[in-house]
Amino acid sequence: MRALTRSLWEADTSEPVLPLTVGDLLRDGAGQAPDAIALVSVAPDRDDRVWTYAELLADAEHAAAWLLERFEPGEHVAVWAPNVPEWIVLQYGAALAGLVLVTANPALRGEELRHVLEASEAVGVFHVDDFRGTDMATIVKAVLPQVSRIREAVALGGWLEDVRAAPRRVELPEVSPDSPTQIQFTSGTTGRPKAAVLKHVAMVNNARYVRERCDLPYGATYATALPLFHTAGCGLAAMGTFGQGGTLVLAELFDPSLLLTAIQDHRVKGIGAVPAMLHAMLAHPGLAGFDLSALDVVMSGGDLVPPVLVDRWDEVCGARFSAVYGQTELSPIVCQTRPDDAREDALHTAGQPLPNVDVAILDPRSGEVVPVGTEGEICARGFQAMIEYLGQPEATAETIDARGWLHTGDLGSMDARGYVTVTGRIKDLIIRGGENIYPREIEDVLVTHPALASAVVVGLADAAWGESVAAVVQLAGAARPSAGELQTFLREHLAPHKTPKSWFVADQLPTNAMGKLQKFRLRDQIAAGELAQL
Template sequence: MCDSTVGGVLIEAAAEAPDAEALVEARTDGSIGRRFTYSQLASEAERLADSLATRYAPGERIAIWSPNTPEWALLEFAAALAGLVLVTVNPAYQAKELAYVLHQSRSAGLFLVRECRGNPMAEIAREVCSDLPQIREVIDLDDHAALFAMDGPAPVRREVHPDDPAQVQYTSGTTGFPKGAVLSHRSLTNNARFSMSRMGAQRGDTYLNVMPMFHTVGCSIGLLGSVQLRCRLVMARLFEPVSVMALIETERVALVIAVPTMLIAMLEAHARQPRDTHSLRMVMSGGAMVPPELITRLQEAFGCQFTIIFGQTETSPVLTQTRASDGWTERVETIGQAIPNTELSIRDSGNNQVAAIGAIGEICARGYCNMLGYNDNPDATARAIDADGWLHTGDLGTMDARGYVRITGRLKDMIIRGGENMFPAEIENALITHPDIAEVAVVGVPDPRWGEIVIAFLRPRAATQLLVADLVRHVRRDLAAPKTPAHWIVLDAFPLTGSGKIQKFVLRDRYLAGDYSGQVLR
């Protein structure tokens, strides 16, 4: 365990490796913009911290609403150095969502870009902030005169403690409206270092960050992990699969972290326009089911190793991770073992007792990585973290005698059909091996006879036609008949969170509203 802060890890890196390249700006089209050494990045972060310290008091919150830019990284480090709490906001948010996060987080300032993927962010901010007197300033990140403005002489910055709040990260919204998880400096810095180390990152490696910085994987593992291991971070402004594959080739990328939907898009781009991926050594993925078939395809296409992570925003974010040295079964069928200094237990969701080895229960965690709590939401915090300090993830799984964990599904996603518990992940794992299916999601919906029935949402591979009889045969090859989906819905694309996770609650709600009636496979 280290006692560094978010700002401290950059200062330490600049002192040890001042002339090493730290950050490379990759534009959406794949072209390269600015480059920063560790010394340059630290100098700019210190200058911005002095500016912030003249405008905000220690402990105040400032929000960042932007895609991945060097200014994002600078503000993350500068806010930490100034003793401020950074609130991260999804750049896809609309007015209602932005207003909620700014109000709920008690942000005093908003730092943004003018637009992102056609979203008129500056216009939305003007509308929202006119009704939020708590917001003292709205700063365009591209306006460096305003960004670095000094409102008086720089004060002596107070000491920041590793256990102080560093960020408020809002949950990804796969099950509804987000809650703000308050994360400490200690949890973010250590979690990032442990995860990147288990990934096999080495000093001088080039790491390509395609994950959004508003997400814990992007701003924690990606940025803080890269800095602590003295890597070279290529920051993609937005995820565009063709540009990402080009960057892997031109920047000789060794490490990539991406959710499964991104990896599928990268494989499809690579199939259309092959790129040289010989430099790519390791891909990390998680945030959703990672099917064994996808791992096999990636290793064959890119010639790289693969590591799976599991966690959530509330755990900063990683709880478990596989290793390249694990056996094939452990690498493709489990989510690995707990990362260092983290306790895991599988608990009966009914009585909270520790489950037997191999029995299904809720995955619970205790340790430095747990959030300090949900922002201004003590009731939700008490429901998530019990009196003994165990954080209840809401995910169901099993653990073997060696500590390897397998995911069986979400507690809330579990389908009870005719009194039998069914787990969507098991059905999804069976379906994704079908050669004509690119992506799949399974949900349960109410049924008057069975209580709930299974609905499968499918995205076919290009130029393929799915047949119900063929799909049924495929599922029943591996699973009992009751687990066969009752209805099959064909989609061109899935509703996703900003971090690339499939929003199952949206699928369920739209199905029940009849929105997919014309897309049922018959």
């Protein structure tokens, strides 16, 4: 392709957008290889639970019929559970029934769950009784009277046996690929999560393109502990695997030993994990005793992937790396690096756009496409965009403009080859006395200081300057540098006005379930006096 001069990647339409529903993935898989293993559910305290494609399709079809005796096609049902295999059966049963699945983080508490159920217009909720010491059944019982539309709450323990035993008295409907399949709540990195409505065709094809770019063979075994309530779990992992006739090894929760054992025992070819998970697996004291030789590709996203992480996985088992970038509203991936990309691209870019999506870097003020190499807002347009934020037409219009561009709120740039580099969030931009200050620029310098393990820069309200710069650092060891020392260090590299005025130390940084930093919570902690000053 010719070199770009403007930061506009026009969609590569050489790959078709297949008119498939989520349910079609299981039907096709069972039709081609009914006895092939589709799902292996692993957990620390029990034997593996295994389904062939034929068995998983049968359970999903029975679940669909069971659901249609209680709910109408198009209605919304929520699932509030960890990565239990019943989650998968419910997901595909709902898809075959034409229901819209609302995915809820099992870590939510009562008021948060109430918001999800109310905002999503759910008429039913499926849940486990307890998870990590939380009595979820009691929480559901307390929340239901506060939610107007809920007609039925179902405990997943024993549900599958009821589904299998129930006679099938209804025919399954025709489901349009362009109809809604899920309501996924946004990550909440900048505020309260919103309910993004996603289409069958968007999630299915996005997962397909991501899996193809991973360069894994058809039928490959893929393992993950990423949460099913997120598109990375139920979409990229589950749909990506089933769409390629593979085996999904699903960890009920993240435990380094559990996942390493699964990779060894099931000869896993690819895994999906956030950087924190990958670090924890490498830090396992018995790492050398695991046979990870089958592992070929590690896919990660949600946060910056440190170069040392890429290098260590290569050293340990020769695994290649693929980094993904996207957001829930885009079903979810926009750009991805290839396992065989040049090292510089793999470490410092988000890769090129996937097929059938336009990507542009737009000037946040004028909305015009900027020249290559110029920073602006990353925007995307194509089949994979969400339908809407449910019940929030103004927020939808703010996110998807009249030209069809979905505004990610992320800052970034594009080079002449179409490789995109993400540099931060627009809302994180600090404007001090009229000067734009980019937190990422300061953070990148701070993390080179030997005493710091990580650094986050945020803007705080300032009466004189509008905003002032504040830094929150995590220490690498026992050494504790002074604020003055770090200021001097920074000024050797950056202009004085970019030097933080306030310095704080944190043992842990607030993140969402996918490992994305929540800067708004850091600002709240600073305002509440919860962080120690350096």
